[in-house]
Amino acid sequence: MTAWEKNLAIFDELVAMNQKFERLGKTMPYCAANTHMFALLNKDAELGLRLSNKSQEAFKEKYNTTIYKSYGAVMKDYVLVPDEILKDLKLLSQYLDESYEYVMSLKPNPRKKK
Template identity: 55%
Template sequence: MREKILKIYDAIVEANPNFDRKGKTMPYTSANGYMFSLINKDDELGIRLSKSDTIAFDKAYGAKPFKSHGATMREYVLIPDALLKDSKTLGTYLQKGFEYVMSLPPK
Protein backbone atom coordinates (compact mmCIF):
# COMPACT_ATOMS: atom_id res chain seq x y z
CA MET A 1 0.00 0.00 0.00
CA ARG A 2 2.81 2.44 0.86
CA GLU A 3 4.36 2.20 -2.60
CA LYS A 4 0.98 2.86 -4.22
CA ILE A 5 0.22 5.98 -2.18
CA LEU A 6 3.79 7.28 -2.58
CA LYS A 7 3.54 6.90 -6.34
CA ILE A 8 0.24 8.83 -6.44
CA TYR A 9 1.51 11.50 -4.02
CA ASP A 10 4.82 11.98 -5.84
CA ALA A 11 3.08 12.34 -9.21
CA ILE A 12 0.67 14.97 -7.90
CA VAL A 13 3.38 16.94 -6.10
CA GLU A 14 5.70 16.74 -9.11
CA ALA A 15 2.96 18.09 -11.40
CA ASN A 16 2.70 21.31 -9.37
CA PRO A 17 5.64 23.76 -9.66
CA ASN A 18 4.61 25.62 -6.46
CA PHE A 19 6.07 23.09 -4.03
CA ASP A 20 8.29 20.03 -3.60
CA ARG A 21 7.97 16.80 -1.64
CA LYS A 22 10.08 16.72 1.50
CA GLY A 23 10.80 14.01 4.05
CA LYS A 24 12.17 10.53 3.48
CA THR A 25 10.23 8.39 5.95
CA MET A 26 7.28 10.77 6.44
CA PRO A 27 6.66 12.48 3.09
CA TYR A 28 5.17 15.97 3.32
CA THR A 29 4.85 19.32 1.60
CA SER A 30 5.29 22.70 3.24
CA ALA A 31 5.32 26.38 2.35
CA ASN A 32 5.53 29.62 4.29
CA GLY A 33 6.76 27.64 7.32
CA TYR A 34 3.68 25.37 7.49
CA MET A 35 3.10 21.78 6.43
CA PHE A 36 0.04 21.35 4.23
CA SER A 37 0.12 17.68 3.32
CA LEU A 38 1.51 14.57 4.94
CA ILE A 39 1.55 10.81 4.56
CA ASN A 40 1.39 9.29 8.05
CA LYS A 41 2.87 6.00 9.26
CA ASP A 42 -0.47 4.29 8.50
CA ASP A 43 -0.03 5.22 4.80
CA GLU A 44 -2.87 7.74 4.88
CA LEU A 45 -2.75 11.11 3.14
CA GLY A 46 -3.91 14.25 4.88
CA ILE A 47 -4.22 17.74 3.41
CA ARG A 48 -4.54 20.95 5.40
CA LEU A 49 -7.42 23.09 4.18
CA SER A 50 -9.07 26.39 5.04
CA LYS A 51 -12.37 26.28 6.91
CA SER A 52 -14.39 26.98 3.74
CA ASP A 53 -12.48 24.35 1.72
CA THR A 54 -12.95 21.83 4.55
CA ILE A 55 -16.72 22.47 4.47
CA ALA A 56 -16.78 21.93 0.68
CA PHE A 57 -14.62 18.81 1.05
CA ASP A 58 -16.95 17.48 3.73
CA LYS A 59 -19.98 17.92 1.48
CA ALA A 60 -18.23 16.10 -1.38
CA TYR A 61 -16.35 13.35 0.47
CA GLY A 62 -17.23 13.43 4.17
CA ALA A 63 -14.32 15.08 5.98
CA LYS A 64 -12.81 12.68 8.49
CA PRO A 65 -10.07 13.76 10.89
CA PHE A 66 -6.48 13.01 9.93
CA LYS A 67 -4.21 11.58 12.59
CA SER A 68 -0.46 11.34 12.78
CA HIS A 69 1.42 9.72 15.66
CA GLY A 70 -1.91 9.31 17.48
CA ALA A 71 -2.73 13.03 17.42
CA THR A 72 -5.52 14.61 15.39
CA MET A 73 -3.99 17.14 13.01
CA ARG A 74 -5.96 20.38 13.20
CA GLU A 75 -7.26 21.70 9.87
CA TYR A 76 -6.32 18.47 8.05
CA VAL A 77 -8.75 16.18 6.25
CA LEU A 78 -8.15 12.50 5.62
CA ILE A 79 -8.12 11.78 1.89
CA PRO A 80 -10.44 8.83 1.19
CA ASP A 81 -9.26 5.96 -1.02
CA ALA A 82 -11.78 6.90 -3.73
CA LEU A 83 -10.16 10.33 -4.13
CA LEU A 84 -6.70 8.77 -4.50
CA LYS A 85 -7.90 7.48 -7.89
CA ASP A 86 -8.77 11.02 -9.08
CA SER A 87 -5.40 12.71 -9.44
CA LYS A 88 -6.83 15.87 -11.00
CA THR A 89 -9.19 16.57 -8.07
CA LEU A 90 -6.55 15.51 -5.56
CA GLY A 91 -4.09 17.93 -7.18
CA THR A 92 -6.69 20.69 -6.87
CA TYR A 93 -7.04 20.05 -3.14
CA LEU A 94 -3.28 20.00 -2.69
CA GLN A 95 -3.10 23.39 -4.44
CA LYS A 96 -5.86 24.67 -2.12
CA GLY A 97 -3.77 23.52 0.84
CA PHE A 98 -0.77 25.41 -0.55
CA GLU A 99 -2.87 28.55 -1.06
CA TYR A 100 -4.23 28.30 2.46
CA VAL A 101 -0.83 28.14 4.18
CA MET A 102 0.42 30.96 1.94
CA SER A 103 -2.43 33.10 3.31
CA LEU A 104 -1.19 32.61 6.89
CA PRO A 105 1.45 34.85 8.48
CA PRO A 106 4.93 33.44 7.69
CA LYS A 107 6.59 31.35 10.39
Protein backbone atom coordinates in the same frame (compact mmCIF):
# COMPACT_ATOMS: atom_id res chain seq x y z
CA MET B 1 3.55 -3.39 -3.34
CA THR B 2 2.25 -2.28 0.06
CA ALA B 3 -0.49 0.33 0.49
CA TRP B 4 2.12 2.76 1.79
CA GLU B 5 4.37 2.26 -1.25
CA LYS B 6 1.39 2.62 -3.59
CA ASN B 7 0.21 5.84 -1.92
CA LEU B 8 3.76 7.18 -1.77
CA ALA B 9 4.00 6.73 -5.55
CA ILE B 10 0.68 8.59 -5.94
CA PHE B 11 1.89 11.34 -3.60
CA ASP B 12 5.15 11.72 -5.53
CA GLU B 13 3.32 11.82 -8.87
CA LEU B 14 0.87 14.36 -7.50
CA VAL B 15 3.60 16.66 -6.16
CA ALA B 16 5.54 16.37 -9.42
CA MET B 17 2.52 17.85 -11.21
CA ASN B 18 3.09 21.18 -9.46
CA GLN B 19 6.17 23.39 -9.87
CA LYS B 20 5.43 25.64 -6.85
CA PHE B 21 6.63 23.16 -4.24
CA GLU B 22 8.38 19.84 -3.76
CA ARG B 23 8.09 16.74 -1.65
CA LEU B 24 10.06 16.86 1.57
CA GLY B 25 10.83 14.21 4.17
CA LYS B 26 12.33 10.78 3.75
CA THR B 27 10.37 8.63 6.20
CA MET B 28 7.39 10.99 6.54
CA PRO B 29 6.68 12.53 3.12
CA TYR B 30 5.15 15.99 3.27
CA CYS B 31 4.93 19.35 1.53
CA ALA B 32 5.46 22.70 3.20
CA ALA B 33 5.45 26.35 2.22
CA ASN B 34 5.56 29.63 4.11
CA THR B 35 6.78 27.68 7.20
CA HIS B 36 3.61 25.53 7.28
CA MET B 37 3.07 21.91 6.26
CA PHE B 38 0.08 21.43 4.00
CA ALA B 39 0.16 17.83 2.76
CA LEU B 40 1.29 14.73 4.59
CA LEU B 41 1.41 10.98 4.04
CA ASN B 42 1.33 9.19 7.40
CA LYS B 43 2.64 5.75 8.39
CA ASP B 44 -0.83 4.27 7.76
CA ALA B 45 -0.63 5.33 4.07
CA GLU B 46 -3.26 8.02 4.59
CA LEU B 47 -2.99 11.37 2.84
CA GLY B 48 -3.98 14.52 4.66
CA LEU B 49 -4.43 18.01 3.22
CA ARG B 50 -4.58 21.26 5.14
CA LEU B 51 -7.53 23.44 4.16
CA SER B 52 -9.31 26.54 5.41
CA ASN B 53 -12.16 25.95 7.87
CA LYS B 54 -14.78 26.57 5.18
CA SER B 55 -13.08 24.22 2.71
CA GLN B 56 -12.55 21.56 5.39
CA GLU B 57 -16.24 21.38 6.16
CA ALA B 58 -17.23 21.28 2.49
CA PHE B 59 -14.62 18.59 1.75
CA LYS B 60 -15.67 16.42 4.70
CA GLU B 61 -19.33 16.65 3.73
CA LYS B 62 -18.81 16.11 -0.01
CA TYR B 63 -16.52 13.09 0.40
CA ASN B 64 -17.95 11.70 3.65
CA THR B 65 -14.59 11.91 5.39
CA THR B 66 -13.20 13.23 8.63
CA ILE B 67 -10.27 14.91 10.34
CA TYR B 68 -6.77 13.68 9.66
CA LYS B 69 -4.54 12.01 12.22
CA SER B 70 -0.86 11.25 12.00
CA TYR B 71 0.87 9.09 14.59
CA GLY B 72 -2.28 9.30 16.73
CA ALA B 73 -2.35 13.11 16.81
CA VAL B 74 -5.13 15.18 15.26
CA MET B 75 -3.59 17.44 12.64
CA LYS B 76 -5.09 20.92 12.92
CA ASP B 77 -6.85 22.09 9.74
CA TYR B 78 -6.27 18.77 7.94
CA VAL B 79 -8.80 16.51 6.25
CA LEU B 80 -8.38 12.83 5.48
CA VAL B 81 -8.33 12.23 1.72
CA PRO B 82 -10.52 9.22 0.91
CA ASP B 83 -9.04 6.42 -1.18
CA GLU B 84 -11.40 7.05 -4.11
CA ILE B 85 -9.94 10.55 -4.60
CA LEU B 86 -6.41 9.13 -4.72
CA LYS B 87 -7.37 7.60 -8.07
CA ASP B 88 -8.19 11.02 -9.58
CA LEU B 89 -4.89 12.92 -9.76
CA LYS B 90 -6.43 15.87 -11.60
CA LEU B 91 -9.01 16.43 -8.85
CA LEU B 92 -6.47 15.74 -6.13
CA SER B 93 -4.07 18.22 -7.71
CA GLN B 94 -6.73 20.92 -7.46
CA TYR B 95 -7.13 20.24 -3.74
CA LEU B 96 -3.37 20.17 -3.23
CA ASP B 97 -3.10 23.54 -4.93
CA GLU B 98 -5.90 24.88 -2.73
CA SER B 99 -4.03 23.58 0.30
CA TYR B 100 -0.86 25.33 -0.86
CA GLU B 101 -2.72 28.60 -1.42
CA TYR B 102 -4.24 28.33 2.05
CA VAL B 103 -0.87 28.07 3.84
CA MET B 104 0.51 30.86 1.71
CA SER B 105 -2.26 33.07 3.12
CA LEU B 106 -1.18 32.31 6.70
CA LYS B 107 1.28 34.35 8.68
CA PRO B 108 4.70 32.63 8.63
CA ASN B 109 5.75 30.98 11.87
CA PRO B 110 8.67 33.07 13.16
CA ARG B 111 10.17 30.06 14.96
CA LYS B 112 10.58 28.04 11.78
CA LYS B 113 12.90 28.42 8.82
CA LYS B 114 11.37 29.35 5.50
